[in-house]
Amino acid sequence: MAATTASETPLPALPALPAHVRVLIIGSGFAGLGTAIRLQESGERDFLVVEKGSDVGGTWRDNTYPGAACDVPSQLYSFSFALNPSWSRSFSPQPEIWDYLRRTAREAGVLDRFSFDTEVHDAAWDAEDRVWRVVTSAGTVTADLLVSGAGGLSEPRLPDIEGIETFEGQLFHSARWDHSADLRGQRVAVIGTGASAIQIVPKLAELASHLDVYQRTAPWIAPRPDRAYTGVEKLGFRLVPGLQRLYRAGIYWGREALVPGLTLQPRLQALPQLVARRHLERSISDPELRRKVTPQFTMGCKRMLISNDYYPALDSAHVDLVTDPIAEITPTGIRTREADGTTREREIDVLVVATGFYTTDLPIAHHIKGRDGRTLADAWAEHGMSAYKGTTVAGFPNFFQVVGPNTGQGHTSMVHIIESQIAYLLDALRVMDERGLTTLEPEATAQRRWNDRLQRRMRHTVWTKGGCSSWYLDEHGRNTTLWPMSTVAFRRLLRSFDPDAYLTSTASKGAST
Secondary structure (H helix, E strand, O other): OOOOOOOOOOOOOOOOOOOEEEEEEEOOOHHHHHHHHHHHHOOOOOEEEEOOOOOOOOHHHHOOOOOOEOOOOHHHOOOOOOOOOOOOEOOOEHHHHHHHHHHHHHHHOOHHHEEOOOOEEEEEEEOOOOEEEEEEOOEEEEEEEEEEOOOOOOOEOOOOOOOHHHOOOEEEEHHHOOOOOOOOOOEEEEEOOOHHHHHHHHHHHHHOOEEEEEOOOOOOEEOOOOOEOOHHHHHHHHHOOOHHHHHHHHHHHHHHOOHHHHHOOHHHHHHHHHHHHHHHHHHOOOHHHHHHOOOOOOOOOOOOEEOOOHHHHHOOOOEEEEOOOEEEEOOOEEEEEOOOOOEEEEEOOEEEEOOOEOOOOOHHHHOEEOOOOOEHHHHHOOOOOOOEOOOEOOOOOOEEEOOOOOOEOOOOOHHHHHHHHHHHHHHHHHHHHHHOEEEEEEOHHHHHHHHHHHHHHHOOOHHHHOOOOOOOEOOOOOEOOEOOOOHHHHHHHOOOOOHHHEEEEEOOOOEEO
16 A cells, blocks of 8 residues: 655755744644744744654644545635635545645745754753753754644554554554555454544455454444535636635534534534434444444544444444453454453454544653743643643743644634634734833733633533543543634634733843733
8 A cells, every 4th residue: 555645846955953043833734834824924034843754744744544534624624824725525635635735835935944854852941041942853943932833633642552562463553554564355453443543444444354443432423524526616716706715604603503512511412413323323234233333422522523434334244343342462463351251362464553642741741841940741740731822831931832732622623723823923922022022921820710711611511521531631530622612712812912911021121010
């Protein structure tokens, strides 16, 4: 199976890291790339983007597994300032999204300030010089402001299963797909039934001689309303002023209609839950399999999934859904614990783990050190991730996190959130310039009030009351991942920078409020 690649020419390489920049951005996915483009558009050209990969794209560069596609409508999955009239379908496949990001970066003219294959080892605030000292694999650079665009879906998490290191067949994570593996006629197992797994399983079912799918919790899966755009539609998107924005607005407000059922009253999920249940009943004929895949929690409590071919794949004669708990992985297969206490080994040739990412323990947080020398991970260790407006953190001057704590979405596109945070950052830069500020960081009390309000609101959401345990929750049982209100509210709250909530300083004075 050949690797999925974007059909673009190689990207230019930065000759060497500059000694100092005003803004240093970590990551080149939607968050990092969007920040770079908007900085340039605002007149700020003194920035650098460092990216550990060899190309832009973030998760859409790395996730090249068979069937990879977006589960948010294409019209919402682009920057508002760079619409894409060329989407082939209403839900975009991975190669198209990656091509879109590469093309957008190239056309924006920002790639001369990107340093690829550059990993951040350490970023520490220097209180004396009031700069960030960032040590990378390509050298050291200082910056007035540090922006992290390293999202929560960047570092794959392997399952903590005894014996996984002893497996002698081919083993890989869905986000690190081994395209050299020939899966035709192989005995394959997939651990996980989340968003990636339900896209992978139908493709593997077409290739494998036998496929085992290991399910811990049955997810809710709704029909995928996917279709190819007609030539007339694509021509209209390209030539008719405002048509594509009209499509986009209609889809956006349709998605926002889901917000009350997610964030205020889970009982409002009854209708979409009924649609999903009928989808299940139409797709699976075997009563026992139907029982196994029927969810036991309110829809939306875990990530809502969409697929038209996952259930039929499970219903195939050569596919088994395994719900017995995994006891261990052996050199030749997976051993499960049966209901009567005995164990059974299922032999396999290939093991695919689709077990998600480090979403509540962000890897980048272990490399960013604030004013007192503690890392972000240390600051968050006791009570979980928190930030002010999901973007700035007390004790970390001149630091902005795009896609920070409690900014995730359970119903719509993260690009809307990303653009809201970028607007907040740009307005902060404007205020710094107008007032001659050299540093700013949110007051601890302002950050605490913000997060206390979020957690109070979180009590009413389906993610808290829906009867499930999900990757949205951290080890303390707190949802520090998702935004518990509408994206309209988020944009309004981040429309302009609010210096009254910040400790600030100027070049000639100490900290002030």
